[in-house]
Amino acid sequence: MWVASRELATRWCVANSRQALSLVLDKISTLVWCLIQPMTFKNMAKKLLGDPINRVDGALKATGRARYSADIKRPGMLHGVLVMSTIANGKITAIDTADALKVPGVVNVMSHQNAPKLAGMDKNKPSEIATDRVLHVFQDDLVHYNNQPIAMVLAETLEQATEGASLVRVTYQTQPVKLPLPAGKADMSTPKQMPRVDDQVDTKRGDLAAGLAAAINRMEETYTTPTMNHNALEPHALLAYWEGDKLTMYNATQGISGCQKRVAEIFGMPKENVRVITQFLGGGFGSKGTTFSHVMLAPMAAKLTGKPVRLVLKREQMFGMVGNRSATVQRLNLATGKDGKLLATAHHSITQTSDFDEFAEPAGTITRMLYACPNLDTTHKFIRANIGTPAPMRAPGEAPGVFALESAIDEMAAQLRMDPLAFRLANYAETDPNKDKPFSSKSLRECYRQGAERFGWSKRPAQPRSLKNGNYLRGMGMATTVYPMNRGESTALVRLKPDGTVQVETATQDLGTGTFTIMTQIAAEVFGLSPDQVTLSAGDSIYPTSSVSGGSRNTASTGSAVTQAAQEVLKKARQMALKDPKSPLFNVAEAEIVVQKGGQLQQKSNPKVGEALTSLLKRNGNKPLEATVQSKQGDEKGKYSMNAFGAVFAEVEVDELLGEVRVTRLLGSFAAGRIVNLKTARSQVLGGMVWAVSMALHEKTVFDPRNNRVMNANLAEYHVPVNADIQEIDGFFIEEADDIVNPAGVKGIGEIGVVGTVSAIANAIYHATGRRFRDLPITVDKVLA
Amino acid sequence: MKLFSYAQATKPADAVQLLGAQTQSKFIAGGTNLVDLMKYDVESPDRLVDISQLALTQIDATDKGLRIGALARNSDVAANALVMKQFPLLSEALLAGASPQLRNMATMGGNLLQRTRCHYFYDVSQPCNKRAAGSGCGAIGGYNRIHAILGSSPSCIATNPSDMNVALAALDAVVQVTGPNGSRSIPILDFHRLPGNTPQRDTVLEANELITAVDLPTTAIGGKSHYLKVRDRASYAFALVSVAARLAVENGVVRDVRIALGGVAHKPWRLPDVEKNMVGKPATETTFRSAAKALLAGAQPHEHNAFKIQLAENAIVRALQTVS
Numbered sequence A: 001m002w003v004a005s006r007e008l009a010t011r012w013c014v015a016n017s018r019q020a021l022s023l024v025l026d027k028i029s030t031l032v033w034c035l036i037q038p039m040t041f042k043n044m045a046k047k048l049l050g051d052p053i054n055r056v057d058g059a060l061k062a063t064g065r066a067r068y069s070a071d072i073k074r075p076g077m078l079h080g081v082l083v084m085s086t087i088a089n090g091k092i093t094a095i096d097t098a099d100a101l102k103v104p105g106v107v108n109v110m111s112h113q114n115a116p117k118l119a120g121m122d123k124n125k126p127s128e129i130a131t132d133r134v135l136h137v138f139q140d141d142l143v144h145y146n147n148q149p150i151a152m153v154l155a156e157t158l159e160q161a162t163e164g165a166s167l168v169r170v171t172y173q174t175q176p177v178k179l180p181l182p183a184g185k186a187d188m189s190t191p192k193q194m195p196r197v198d199d200q201v202d203t204k205r206g207d208l209a210a211g212l213a214a215a216i217n218r219m220e221e222t223y224t225t226p227t228m229n230h231n232a233l234e235p236h237a238l239l240a241y242w243e244g245d246k247l248t249m250y251n252a253t254q255g256i257s258g259c260q261k262r263v264a265e266i267f268g269m270p271k272e273n274v275r276v277i278t279q280f281l282g283g284g285f286g287s288k289g290t291t292f293s294h295v296m297l298a299p300m301a302a303k304l305t306g307k308p309v310r311l312v313l314k315r316e317q318m319f320g321m322v323g324n325r326s327a328t329v330q331r332l333n334l335a336t337g338k339d340g341k342l343l344a345t346a347h348h349s350i351t352q353t354s355d356f357d358e359f360a361e362p363a364g365t366i367t368r369m370l371y372a373c374p375n376l377d378t379t380h381k382f383i384r385a386n387i388g389t390p391a392p393m394r395a396p397g398e399a400p401g402v403f404a405l406e407s408a409i410d411e412m413a414a415q416l417r418m419d420p421l422a423f424r425l426a427n428y429a430e431t432d433p434n435k436d437k438p439f440s441s442k443s444l445r446e447c448y449r450q451g452a453e454r455f456g457w458s459k460r461p462a463q464p465r466s467l468k469n470g471n472y473l474r475g476m477g478m479a480t481t482v483y484p485m486n487r488g489e490s491t492a493l494v495r496l497k498p499d500g501t502v503q504v505e506t507a508t509q510d511l512g513t514g515t516f517t518i519m520t521q522i523a524a525e526v527f528g529l530s531p532d533q534v535t536l537s538a539g540d541s542i543y544p545t546s547s548v549s550g551g552s553r554n555t556a557s558t559g560s561a562v563t564q565a566a567q568e569v570l571k572k573a574r575q576m577a578l579k580d581p582k583s584p585l586f587n588v589a590e591a592e593i594v595v596q597k598g599g600q601l602q603q604k605s606n607p608k609v610g611e612a613l614t615s616l617l618k619r620n621g622n623k624p625l626e627a628t629v630q631s632k633q634g635d636e637k638g639k640y641s642m643n644a645f646g647a648v649f650a651e652v653e654v655d656e657l658l659g660e661v662r663v664t665r666l667l668g669s670f671a672a673g674r675i676v677n678l679k680t681a682r683s684q685v686l687g688g689m690v691w692a693v694s695m696a697l698h699e700k701t702v703f704d705p706r707n708n709r710v711m712n713a714n715l716a717e718y719h720v721p722v723n724a725d726i727q728e729i730d731g732f733f734i735e736e737a738d739d740i741v742n743p744a745g746v747k748g749i750g751e752i753g754v755v756g757t758v759s760a761i762a763n764a765i766y767h768a769t770g771r772r773f774r775d776l777p778i779t780v781d782k783v784l785a
Numbered sequence B: 001m002k003l004f005s006y007a008q009a010t011k012p013a014d015a016v017q018l019l020g021a022q023t024q025s026k027f028i029a030g031g032t033n034l035v036d037l038m039k040y041d042v043e044s045p046d047r048l049v050d051i052s053q054l055a056l057t058q059i060d061a062t063d064k065g066l067r068i069g070a071l072a073r074n075s076d077v078a079a080n081a082l083v084m085k086q087f088p089l090l091s092e093a094l095l096a097g098a099s100p101q102l103r104n105m106a107t108m109g110g111n112l113l114q115r116t117r118c119h120y121f122y123d124v125s126q127p128c129n130k131r132a133a134g135s136g137c138g139a140i141g142g143y144n145r146i147h148a149i150l151g152s153s154p155s156c157i158a159t160n161p162s163d164m165n166v167a168l169a170a171l172d173a174v175v176q177v178t179g180p181n182g183s184r185s186i187p188i189l190d191f192h193r194l195p196g197n198t199p200q201r202d203t204v205l206e207a208n209e210l211i212t213a214v215d216l217p218t219t220a221i222g223g224k225s226h227y228l229k230v231r232d233r234a235s236y237a238f239a240l241v242s243v244a245a246r247l248a249v250e251n252g253v254v255r256d257v258r259i260a261l262g263g264v265a266h267k268p269w270r271l272p273d274v275e276k277n278m279v280g281k282p283a284t285e286t287t288f289r290s291a292a293k294a295l296l297a298g299a300q301p302h303e304h305n306a307f308k309i310q311l312a313e314n315a316i317v318r319a320l321q322t323v324s
């Protein structure tokens, strides 16, 4: 259970005198505001760019007092260490555990020979929902990929379990291995569905052949991206224990409610008997959104041994069993007419999935809607390989797909000798050409304009290879970025107490993005209170069910639930006031009653008339007012296309003789509806842009070409950028009001930073060198001239 | 990882004695390489002899140059005034390696003996002649982008990953060691080995010998030096290719030169004949490029590392241009 209370907040402040001071100042300014506010007549409007307040849990994290799932202890707890397969396809013929069991402290080795049978095992099959994967939970002797969990050593200490795991001897019967992309292109098939089930697998619009025939300029190129692994800083970890038939798990998950449901389903037990707690998360990027095998294995081992079991994945174990981003091979065709307008677009994607489950990286979906183009074909195919099943990874589909699309757009602009930004503006989509619907809001023009101005885009010479800095060639590139507004179902309870404080309860988790902080801000704003007057109880499945933190959907989902529940409470307060003869607002029309800063109800047309929420509640039985709201998408989805947009500008320097690329400047402008907290939001988009540097220049999971074993399963060899790789970087938000999109008025910001930035960098490298790099990552060996 | 016992040595002689004849004992200095290898079960010592407290951390001027204790920390050596003044090349190479946290722990002796980063060496489920003699070489026919282009053998194509070693090679360093049979001095070019058919042995050091110091002789002819490291990211990455260059030019003519290459072979790659040949030639790109080609003559690429040949050539030329 996670509670951000005022008392706690005060305690944290003691540890941080600067913050304490600002809190005091806040209080003073609130006070001053209360004194002067009767003179203001304006109704409180939602702030489009919310206060950049510090995280409610910042001090706990900075001082090491935040308890992550791997930190939780339980008396008598055993440590589990997994034994992983060392072949990619075949069968286990023997598991010799004799030496492992001899290690002092080792109490058991769980494998398919003795693992508890699972009542709901029939549910363990390819599912409609991308987050419900086929799990390997020791129910048979089959091996489908290298580094698959096949046994678990249980011991009193981590050291004993680790030594035990190194002594388990496994023999196999091996089968030929199906290779991942780009080698394994045989046996392509069409996926049954896309991860977002309402995305079509293939689409056709107009007549592609006719569009191509009518065009003056055409281009066709293939773009490839590698397999990648999420590698959150915090490894996957959980502590599981049983009390009778009730299971409790402290689990690092992006989806508390989804995890609760899935674990209950596979154990074949009622959901109420599973409690999932996630107090803090050290990132997930999609790999903790799915309930993967380890989440079942720890409670199974706890059942087998009758003891609490802690299981923490080693870094190398995070390369396979907890998802990856599919490699892609994408063919793009673009064709334009005399005026530079797109006449034809085709985007054909090949991705990969495992040989036992289906996940289709939706690489072509953005191409359908980003630009106006009358004739368009998109298709998705995948191959099957002996690898762990891919999963959503920060901007699944959009990141590799938009790299290909926005590179192709840049190539076409170059062919037309048009400025890349002007070419994009010439093909601006005023309505969504895929859904044939209006956008709920789209401020992309403003993103282009302000971004270009701040970046100094007008200084970019048209000719590539025309800027130099010593041994470096310098280039500038840009790209459009976009992310659809996703919204799931969430429920929240909001309780307004007579002392004027508010309590919010919802099972949501905080990935590390600041969810706990902004939920308190959202509730506070509805009541005109300051966030420190709001207590959030979250991170635990005992609270109302909430959405997964994935697909940039949690603020739209849980934030909307909190908004609606708070508004419901406020409505009750208004009605209480207008029905209460002792209230100055007695008999005032409900619509006339507004809330002002400081938790003050007043009459809109006559602000002198009003009273504090606290006095209203005290007079009316001194009881709290509360409401629980289950919030989900309504018919707006059928009427509108809802997306966040942005523009990313990049400057790079390339030392061609040494093959080195440095990203010297990155700037992103984003329009994503209402921004609840400018500080945490900016961190999200900057983090996304850093992620894109990683994808453009560094990340690649390397498989041995003979046995699909990942050969760089550690952070020394699997590269992500370090500080020195990130130079000047900035991101800012355009004010965008959108009352259609959802009650919170927000669009997702967790992934949009990644999407266009990858190609902005690649396009800048083209501008620097005059050479096009269509295969990621763009590394020394490729750039070397 | 296997359970092990631990002993701390206070004097060099005790260290050698504590290690004894047991082949399963190992010295531990900063531990930044050994502990990782133990976690991966690549090294499984029964016993660790901790030498980090030995009084071998000093850096002293000698009549021939400098003596750096084997336990001096990489960060201390890089920041030492004597080193920075007389051998800035060493400082530059050390600072190009690893991260500040690692350099604060890493020692001279440990860095000299750090093991290859070959992916197959690190993964005990895979064949590797260096880790398990006779099991085969996983990198040949596997993923070999970081592997050697020079001096490899059909048994092993690994590289020595150290930056410091490349600088030491260009500085004609001498490694001082002591063992049960007394002390000896080993010139740096003889210290690391080529793999041949015994890739298990990285160096000529015996298992029970302790490195006590590294000597750096003052150069007869002054000049400029530069360590150029090409890597996959701006920091915290091993060299794909690196060059330690020292060059003295007089009236546009090469008077003295040392060129050592990293990331290309099982040991820092130096060919004194090529250097001799450059003396008296004009200090121009033509001279540098033909020397580079001579240094790389006989380079043998594998499936994923052919780019290193061109890269090394360009890097040598760039490094020499920087100091000419």
Ligand SMILES: Cc1cc2nc3c(=O)[nH]c(=O)nc-3n(C[C@H](O)[C@H](O)[C@H](O)COP(=O)(O)OP(=O)(O)OC[C@H]3O[C@@H](n4cnc5c(N)ncnc54)[C@H](O)[C@@H]3O)c2cc1C
Pocket (backbone or CB within 6 Å): A716, B026, B027, B028, B029, B030, B031, B032, B033, B034, B035, B036, B051, B070, B071, B096, B097, B098, B099, B102, B105, B106, B107, B108, B109, B110, B111, B112, B113, B114, B161, B162, B163, B164, B209, B210, B211, B212, B236, B237, B238, B239
């Ligand atoms: C993530 C990462 C990145 C790195 N990046 C780089 C890089 O970019 N460039 C680079 O050059 N290095 C890099 N390193 C390697 C680092 O430089 C070495 O780990 C370090 O130098 C080893 O020194 P140590 O004292 O910690 O050795 P230890 O780990 O203590 O010992 C290493 C070996 O040397 C032996 N040994 C140590 N001292 C002596 C002695 N006096 N006599 C005899 N035997 C001895 C030990 O028995 C052991 O076998 C990196 C390491 C890591 C973990």
Ligand code: SF4
Pocket (backbone or CB within 6 Å): B116, B118, B119, B120, B121, B127, B128, B129, B130, B131, B136, B137, B138, B139, B140, B155, B156, B157, B158, B199
């Ligand atoms: S290159 Fe050397 S270290 Fe690497 S697998 Fe082959 S033998 Fe082992």
